[in-house]
Amino acid sequence: MEKIEDMPGIVVCDAGPLIHLDELECLILLKDFNIIAVPQTVWHEVSLHRPTALEHPDVSLHQVNIQPGEDPEVDVTAMIFTLQQGEKEALQIAHRSSGAHFLTDDTAARLAARSLGIVAHGTIGLLLRSIRRMQKSKEEVIALLQSLPHKSTLFIKPSLLEEIIRQVQDYKPE
Secondary structure (H helix, E strand, O other): OEOHHHOOOOEEEOHHHHHHHHHOOOHHHHOOOOOEEEEHHHHHHHHHHOHHHHOOOOOOEEEEOOOOOOOHHHHHHHHHOOOOHHHHHHHHHHHHOOOOEEEOOOHHHHHHHHHOOOEEEOHHHHHHHHHHOOOOOHHHHHHHHHHHHHHOOOOOOHHHHHHHHHHHHHOOOO
16 A cells, blocks of 8 residues: 555545446546555445456556544545545545545535645546547547446436537537
């Protein structure tokens, strides 16, 4: 297990993006992040629901152990937003790591991150990012978005998904 202090400039994952990207066979989209930290509780959750997400040969995940009570500000924020233990641990890592990003598909966890000054993104944001980074074509991302309701356990309102697909269709790279 890695120590937080040894991981400057990291991305910290909640279970959702790891599970959903693996369901879409897109876990490789995490490859260009320098360090991908996964709290111990999140690691356990993913190992129960989607163990293949932890075994991708080209994506190096670092399991991180967090001690309870290490960050009172995160503890209070997690209580206010009624976050689960994995989300709380991920926020503790991100909060202690300068410039860290937080990957989660949970709305409350994203709001908690924002209140702590942490940048948060989800599975769909990572798919959209893949166009800008030329990892996937616009057409590939549209196909992935269209397949979400059938290939992934990610819940998204059909009307919101349709709007995102329309925006991707209209996207003109600079």
